Amino acid sequence: xxxxxxxxxxxxxxxxxxxxxxxxxxxxxxxxxxxxxxxxxxxxxxxxxxxxxxxxxxxxxxxxxxxxxxxxxxxxxxxxxxxxxxxxxxxxxxxxxxxxxxxxxxxxxxxxxxxxxxxxxxxxxxxxxxxxxxxxxxxxxxxxxxxxxxxxxxxxxxxxxxxxxxxxxxxxxxxxxxxxxxxxxxxxxxxxxxxxxxxxxxxxxxxxxxxxxxxxxxxxxxxxxxxxxxxxxxxxxxxxxxxxxxxxxxxxxxxxxxxxxxxxxxxxxxxxxxxxxxxxxxxxxxxxxxxxxxxxxxxxxxxxxxxxxxxxxxxxxxxxxxxxxxxxxxxxxxxxxxxxxxxxxxxxxxxxxxxxxxxxxxxxxxxxxxxxxxxxxxxxxxxxxxxxxxxxxxxxxxxxxxxxxxxxxxxxxxxxxxxxxxxxxxxxxxxxxxxxxxxxxxxxxxxxxxxxxxxxxxxxxxxxxxxxxxxxxxxxxxxxxxxxxxxxxxxxxxxxxxxxxxxxxxxxxxxxxxxxxxxxxxxxxxxxxxxxxxxxxxxxxxxxxxxxxxxxxxxxxxxxxxxxxxxxxxxxxxxxxxxxxxxxxxxxxxxxxxxxxxxxxxxxxxxxxxxxxxxxx
Amino acid sequence: xxxxxxxxxxxxxxxxxxxxxxxxxxxxxxxxxxxxxxxxxxxxxxxxxxxxxxxxxxxxxxxxxxxxxxxxxxxxxxxxxxxxxxxxxxxxxxxxxxxxxxxxx
Numbered sequence: 115x116x117x118x119x120x121x122x123x124x125x126x127x128x129x130x131x132x133x134x135x136x137x138x139x140x141x142x143x144x145x146x147x148x149x150x151x152x153x154x155x156x157x158x159x160x161x162x163x164x165x166x167x168x169x170x171x172x173x174x175x176x177x178x179x180x181x182x183x184x185x186x187x188x189x190x191x192x193x194x195x196x197x198x199x200x201x202x203x204x205x206x207x208x209x210x211x212x213x214x215x216x217x218x219x220x221x222x223x224x225x226x227x228x229x230x231x232x233x234x235x236x237x238x239x240x241x242x243x244x245x246x247x248x249x250x251x252x253x254x255x256x257x258x259x260x261x262x263x264x265x266x267x268x269x270x271x272x273x274x275x276x277x278x279x280x281x282x283x284x285x286x287x288x289x290x291x292x293x294x295x296x297x298x299x300x301x302x303x304x305x306x307x308x309x310x311x312x313x314x315x316x317x318x319x320x321x322x323x324x325x326x327x328x329x330x331x332x333x334x335x336x337x338x339x340x341x342x343x344x345x346x347x348x349x350x351x352x353x354x355x356x357x358x359x360x361x362x363x364x365x366x367x368x369x370x371x372x373x374x375x376x377x378x379x380x381x382x383x384x385x386x387x388x389x390x391x392x393x394x395x396x397x398x399x400x401x402x403x404x405x406x407x408x409x410x411x412x413x414x415x416x417x418x419x420x421x422x423x424x425x426x427x428x429x430x431x432x433x434x435x436x437x438x439x440x441x442x443x444x445x446x447x448x449x450x451x452x453x454x455x456x457x458x459x460x461x462x463x464x465x466x467x468x469x470x471x472x473x474x475x476x477x478x479x480x481x482x483x484x485x486x487x488x489x490x491x492x493x494x495x496x497x498x499x500x501x502x503x504x505x506x507x508x509x510x511x512x513x514x515x516x517x518x519x520x521x522x523x524x525x526x527x528x529x530x531x532x533x534x535x536x537x538x539x540x541x542x543x544x545x546x547x548x549x550x551x552x553x554x555x556x557x558x559x560x561x562x563x564x565x566x567x568x569x570x571x572x573x574x575x576x577x578x579x580x581x582x583x584x585x586x587x588x589x590x591x592x593x594x595x596x597x598x599x600x601x602x603x604x605x606x607x608x609x610x611x612x613x614x615x616x617x618x619x620x621x622x623x624x625x626x627x628x629x630x631x632x633x634x635x636x637x638x639x640x641x642x643x644x645x646x647x648x649x650x651x652x653x654x655x656x657x658x659x660x661x662x663x664x665x666x667x668x669x670x671x672x673x674x675x676x677x678x679x680x681x682x683x684x685x686x687x688x689x690x691x692x693x694x695x696x697x698x699x700x701x702x703x704x705x706x707x708x709x710x711x712x713x714x715x716x717x718x719x720x721x722x723x724x725x726x727x728x729x730x731x
Numbered sequence: 732x733x734x735x736x737x738x739x740x741x742x743x744x745x746x747x748x749x750x751x752x753x754x755x756x757x758x759x760x761x762x763x764x765x766x767x768x769x770x771x772x773x774x775x776x777x778x779x780x781x782x783x784x785x786x787x788x789x790x791x792x793x794x795x796x797x798x799x800x801x802x803x804x805x806x807x808x809x810x811x812x813x814x815x816x817x818x819x820x821x822x823x824x825x826x827x828x829x830x831x832x833x834x835x836x
Contacts, residue, residue, distance in 0.1 A: 159797050161768070161818060166796070171740045185740065207816070209797075223817070243798040253801070255779040255791025262795035262815075270771035271735040271746050274779065296739055341789040342779055368732075379798070577739045611740050 122230060123217055126155045126203075127444050129233035131210045131382060133158035134165020135426045136418025136433035137239035138193040141202050143437025143452075144237075148445050151201030155231070157220055159209045163197070164190030165241060167426065169264040171296070172289055173554035173612075175314075175514035176427040176463070177532055183516035183552045185611075186426065187268070193430075213385040235413045235440045238383050239433060242376035242397065242419040247281060250336035256343025260290040260373035267297050275369030279346050280304040283328050285313035287373030291321045296576060302367050305332040305348050307355050314468070315510050316555025323629040325593025335362060337370055346370055378420045386414045395475030396422035405457065405481050407436035415440060424472055427513070431459050466511045466533035489529035493537040495625060498563040502545025502571070506536050508557040520552040547571060547605060551612040560614065561624045568624040569602055574615040578632075579604055585659050585695075586630040588619055596626055598633075598695070600659070643691075644684040646677020654688055658695045665689060665706035675706070678714050734775050754823045761825075769814035769825055770795065770802050781814060782828035803828050 119125050127148065130141045133156050145151035162168065170186020181189045197204075211221045211228065218231040244259035246252070258266075258274060260282070266272050278294055280287045283306035291301045301321070309330050311318045318328060331351055338345040350361035376397060383401040384390050388409035390399050400422055407415045415436040418429035434456045442449040464473060464483045473483045488511050495505050506517060506526070511533040517526045518536060525542035526549060528534035550558045550573050560571030580586065580601045588599040597620050605614040619627045633639050639652040649672045657668055665688060668674060674688060675681030685706065693700040734746040745766060752763045756773060763772035770792050773781065780789045781802050792802035797816035806812040807824050810832020814825070 159816060161816065187741075243796075244794055253784075253788060253790065253793075255781070255789050258792065259794045259799075262793060265795040265815075266771055266774060267735070268741060270767060270775075271738070271741065271743050272771045272775040273732055273735060274774050275732060297735055298737075342791070575739050577737055 119232065123232055124229065125232045127153035127233065128155070128235040128237060128440055129218060129231060130154060130156045130237045130239065131158075132156075132165065132239035132241055132418070132420075133160065133163035133194075133204065133206070134239060134241050134418060134429065135167060135189070135193065136241075136420075136429040136436075137165070137237065138163065138197055139430040139433030140237045140239060140415075140417055140437035140440070141433075142193070142197055142200060143434045144441045144444070145197070145200040145202050147438060147441030147447065147449060147452075151197070152203060153444075155203045155205060155233075156197070157205045157208050157210050159207065161207060163194045163204055163206060166261065166264075167193070169261070169268040170426075171268050171293055173516075173552075174426060175512060175554045176425075177513075177515050178519055179459070180427045180430055182427075182514060183520070183554055189426070210382060213382055234444065235415065236386065237415045237417065237433075237436050237440060238386075238401075238409075238420060239416065239418045239429075239436075240379040240382060240420050242378050242423055244372065245375040245377050247334070247372050247374045249334045251339070251343075252337060254337045254339055254343050255341065256339065256368060257337050257370045257372065260286050260371045263369070263371050264290055264293065268293065273297060273299060275343075275367070276300060277302055277367045278369045278371055279334070279348070279365055279367040280371045280373055281334050282306060282373035282375070283311045283313060283318065283330070284373060284375065285317055286376075287371070288313040288317035288321060290371055290373060291326055292317070292324075295321065295324055295326070298577075301326045302365050303348075304328045305334060306330050307333045307351055314512055314555060316508055316512075316557040319507065319591060319628075320556050323589060323591050323593050325589065333357060334370065338364070343368055343370055376419060376423045378423065380420065383409060383414065383416060383420070386411050388414055388416075391479070393422075393475045393478050395471040395478075400475075402479055406439045406453070407432055408439065413443075422472055422475055424469075425463075428460060428463050428472075431456050431463065435460070462532050463513045465531070466513055468510070468512060488531035488533035489535050489537075492535055495561075496540055498624075499540070499561055500563060502547075502560050502562040502569065503540055503543050504538055504545060504547070504549055505559050505561050506538060506549075506553075506557060507559065508536055508553075508555060511535055512555075514554060516552040516554065517549040517558060520548050522546065522548060547614050550614050551607050551610045556612070559628070560616070563621060563624060566621070567618050568621050569616055570619050570624050570627045571605075571614045571616045572629060574604075574613045575611060579606065579613060580615060580630075580632060583659065585633045585655060586617065587633055588617065588623070588627045589629040589631060590626050591628045593629065595631075597623060599627070599630065601630075643687045644672075644674040644677065646679050646683075647673045649674045649684070651691065654691055655695065658692060663692055663696050663698075664704060665692065666704070668692075669706060680712060680714075681706075732774070732777050752819050752821050754819055754821065754825060756825045757827060758824075763819040765819075767819045769804060769806070769812075769817050769819055769823075771815075772819050773814070773825075780827065783830070785830040803832065805832055 130137045167186045167190030176182040207223045209221045212219045221228045277300040335347045345366045349357040388411045389402040417432035417436040438449045438453045513532045523542045525539045556573040562569040588597045600618040602616040602618045735743045779791045782790045793799045795815045802814040804814045805826040
């Protein structure tokens with residue numbers, strides 16, 4: 115409930131600016147604690163609440179308490195539902211235009227009017243905006259922020275292009291690349307100026323096995339095109355990130371995605387008089403705040419990316435910490451237990467190597483977080499399991515444990531610390547595959563060595579879902595073709611939307627094969643073998659896969675070799691394919707009959723001969 | 732370019748929904764979904780040049796969340812409307828903005 119004050123100003127106990135994960139959790143914490151949601155007002159510029167969650171289609175890392183293994187857009191929905199249940203007021207499409215000494219001014223785009231507020235407490239959770247990158251033609255339409263592409267593609271279901279170049283191999287660049295592939299776009303490359311992939315290796319592996327190259331020590335020099343992007347020039351960079359002359363390369367793409375980091379949106383904190391300091395590890399200019407998320411102004415709190423670029427999970431935790439602190443002051447109740455719980459969560463989430471920058475940055479503000487205490491040792495993969503077993507390829511210490519918590523037999527553990535590298539107890543693993551569908555990094559595979567071939571089960575989140583029995587090209591972890599294989603079966607998971615595709619692979623290749631390509635989709639398979647009857651390689655392969663491996667039989671079904679040329683062009687090719695696919699050497703296959711006539715004879719010529727007509731007549 | 736008609740994770744039924752909104756861009760009718768912003772509707776229709784700068788450089792959108800002001804268009808004669816966070820409405824007249832935009836009084 116918003117109380118009206120003199121002068122048309124409205125008063126609330128707490129105003130929360132920003133309806134993303136941090137703001138929502140902050141508002142929920144306040145509303146829950148004071149037992150009245152109507153005393154909390156959430157203001158946001160967006161059309162719907164949720165911040166950047168609605169555009170996140172991947173499953174989040176972390177643990178169950180903070181929605182690990184739940185897709186971002188679903189987390190957004192749950193938080194918004196919870197906030198609305200608590201009766202929290204939302205003022206959407208409203209920009210907090212300024213925080214003045216005497217009032218907070220909100221501009222409502224819908225009604226094109228401003229309104230004034232006062233609040234006892236302000237929680238600012240305005241998030242961050244995308245960093246810009248300086249290169250020639252960087253304002254050309256077609257050069258978009260990575261987050262913008264996500265918004266368009268995942269929230270509005272509109273594709274801004276067909277082939278993409280991504281700048282930056284941090285988590286955002288890697289995730290966007292994967293999501294573009296899921297939406298059916300092409301990703302030509304990811305270029306990264308530094309010498310290493312900044313994001314999680316599990317995210318990088320997801321796109322590398324689909325064949326997307328990650329070019330380290332590379333940058334973009336220029337976008338090409340007159341009125342919109344038609345390509346890009348990239349080049350290698352030296353140790354000082356300067357392009358090396360002569361290494362320039364042109365790439366044809368219609369969209370360039372910038373994923374070069376985020377910068378906190380500090381404007382409103384600055385207007386409250388809160389101190390702003392430049393701390394590069396936290397993303398640039400950030401508000402100075404204490405461990406309770408309080409800024410240098412007594413009743414102003416911050417949370418989420420605004421207070422330092424990090425993850426949605428930590429943004430939620432920070433939101434709770436700020437919210438409980440505000441609620442404690444409003445109600446006078448002791449909420450220290452809840453606050454301590456949340457602080458302990460943060461400690462856990464920030465122990466790993468990926469939080470090193472955040473720890474460094476916070477230290478400069480006088481807030482220290484411990485590191486270490488987790489397992490880094492990578493388990494040796496069993497060489498040839500005769501029963502289906504899970505193999506986890508999650509080599510870095512990241513704060514995530516759904517593999518452990520989802521395993522029905524307790525076979526997986528992260529070593530007592532959420533950051534620990536997971537290990538499998540192969541005595542207990544039944545190969546059920548639940549962890550494969552739960553792992554947010556899609557880093558768990560199933561393996562089995564059978565008599566005649568091996569089986570690899572891979573997590574799969576693409577369309578179309580392959581059909582059992584169809585032949586596929588097997589790809590390694592870099593997306594390189596390694597052998598031909600077959601779809602053994604598909605375990606469809608409609609709820610999780612992470613399916614498991616079981617591939618039949620040559621024996622001994624279970625440690626190599628990490629993805630596949632539908633054979634029918636390849637350009638080679640669309641090639642014609644038989645010019646006369648227009649029979650493609652794919653047509654022939656399908657028949658062979660269905661068990662018809664004799665040239666004569668194939669000829670009868672497809673009419674291959676029955677056209678005017680009599681098989682002169684196609685016979686040897688078909689025999690070659692039969693040999694490749696069946697493993698029977700071409701020298702041992704049945705050649706098929708060579709029936710006369712060798713060339714099509716005009717019936718007239720035969721009739722004349724039969725009648726004894728002199729051809730010279 | 733265009734709308735997603737299938738997706739392995741997302742529900743894209745709305746993309747093929749019959750309910751639609753018609754507005755005008757540079758005088759041409761544009762068919763949009765009720766859930767569209769002006770920017771998403773334009774891009775879905777293959778339009779990615781939203782305006783021209785004072786120096787006549789083409790401009791499109793950049794951040795899609797209302798922060799960068801790259802996507803400014805003129806709506807019913809009013810310039811500087813952020814197309815990325817403005818929902819479409821039936822019958823609105825959207826034009827490419829030139830430079831800072833000249834209000835029509």
